Amino acid sequence: MTIPQSEAGAVLTIDLAALAANYRAIVGMGGGVATAAVVKADAYGLGIERAGPALAGAGCTTFFVAHLSEAKRLRAALPAATVYVLNGLFGAALDTYTAHDIRPVLGSREDVEIFAAHCETVGRRLPAAIHVDTGMNRLGLDLAEAALLAEPGANALAFEPALLMSHFACADEPGHPLTARQIDRFQQIRGLFPGIPGSLANSAGCTLPAARHDLMRPGVALYGARYVAGRDPLAPVVTLEAPIVQVRSVRVGDTVGYGAAWTAGRNSRIAVVSVGYADGYLRQAGSTDRKTGAPMRVNGVLCQPAGRVSMDLIAIDVTDAGAVAAGDTATLIGDGIGVDDVAEAAGTIGYEILTSLGRRYHRRYTG
Incomplete structure (x- = not known):
């Protein structure tokens, strides 16, 4: 619902040109690495139906959201985009992924098993991302689970592993020792999955060449907030x-x-x-x-x-x-x-x- 200015307590102006310029600035950091956009939480509160097309207009083709409901809204606005759902598999809504061409991010052994069984049921190797934990201890397969999944003939590969990803815990704090450990662990895990694109860099990670891999996925930096301690944010949005x-x-x-x-x-x-x-x-x-x-x-x-x-x-x-x-x-x-x-x-x-x-x-x- 749009509230008329005469009836509102304040005016919130959202500069979509600045949002697009921030995306292009991050692309420029990457030296040719493909760059997605994180538009979870209704594009950080700014409106996914407006932010998504603005970012697409700047060249973005891959997007990450947190919830399946957000993915459906984004799909309606961007029929051709690649859309990933970060917060795991919403098991009761498996058909929604298929019907709307939405990719889950599988972050647990149970997610992997459920989605693999779904792919066998529909008779198609549907694409999904595999989330591995490298030190955040929030979502993601641990190293042993990832190694088991990577074994030849693993039943879970009834789906198409389209992306291997992890998430930084402290990359916004320059020099934090956990960041280097996560970069090393992710590189080790990537060796188990040859040929699958990798994604580790969040907003702060985009500034680290060793973290960029095949797909950067900035979030808060796009919206004009500080993304690395001591570093100026991009353009205000x-x-x-x-x-x-x-x-x-x-x-x-x-x-x-x-x-x-x-x-x-x-x-x-x-x-x-x-x-x-x-x-x-x-x-x-x-x-x-x-x-x-x-x-x-x-x-x-x-x-x-x-x-x-x-x-x-x-x-x-x-x-x-x-x-x-x-x-x-x-x-x-x-x-x-x-x-x-x-x-x-x-x-x-x-x-x-x-x-x-x-x-x-x-x-x-x-x-």
Whole structure:
């Protein structure tokens, strides 16, 4: 459902041209390695039906989602794309994979056995990815299970192993020793499956030549969030702007918001916007007398929240922002304020900010 701007508390602008440019930038890192796109969680909250075609327009032909329902939505938007479902085999919906030409990522011995039996039932070697664990200890076959699967004549190969993949745990932390171990383990496991393309590089892994293999699969980097510690993100993709609904004066010593957690240290002007944690602007991004909140911009001036973020409203200290009136705009993301800046103030990561941005905004797509 599209909410009219006049009825929404804020406008979330999604720059599809920036998204496409970020994809092309990552392709440029890879030195000719094929590059997929991860569009799980509704394309990190930005809308899979819009993000998918924008990425396809930039040259992407292979996509990864988390759930089968997301795969069906993406298939409707991109009939010719290769689509993988990361979160294992949804066993009760096996026919859906066949009917919509969707590839499961098989991450357990049970997944392998179930999908192999399904292929035998339908009389076709359907394609699937094999997920091996190299140190994440979340999903994936362990080394012994992978070796058993690779044995000549293994019953599981009733399906077509179209991709061998694993997932990094710490590649966003440069120099972390687990990353080197995972690269070595994946190379070892690849030797068991000659001729099958390999994929290890997530967003951070795309910067590591030894991790690129045959298919890179960036995710968060595409959406303008930081993907390697200490490295600037790619182009920002989202902007969040909210009209100010009220401006009020408070005296020195007055408190603002729930819990009286913020006290005016001077006579102040407070602007209120109709955005809150129900819209995915996290409560922890607010301020208290002891904690600085997320940066916001009003009249071109960086400001701070005054008090806690509540469910539907945020108060902003605009004392230094000049003349501010109801109807003026506060920028909560954009204009030099990145999703990572909000995340840092909230004690979280840019991924959570992106995927939390709510459905009460008027969504505007550009590019």
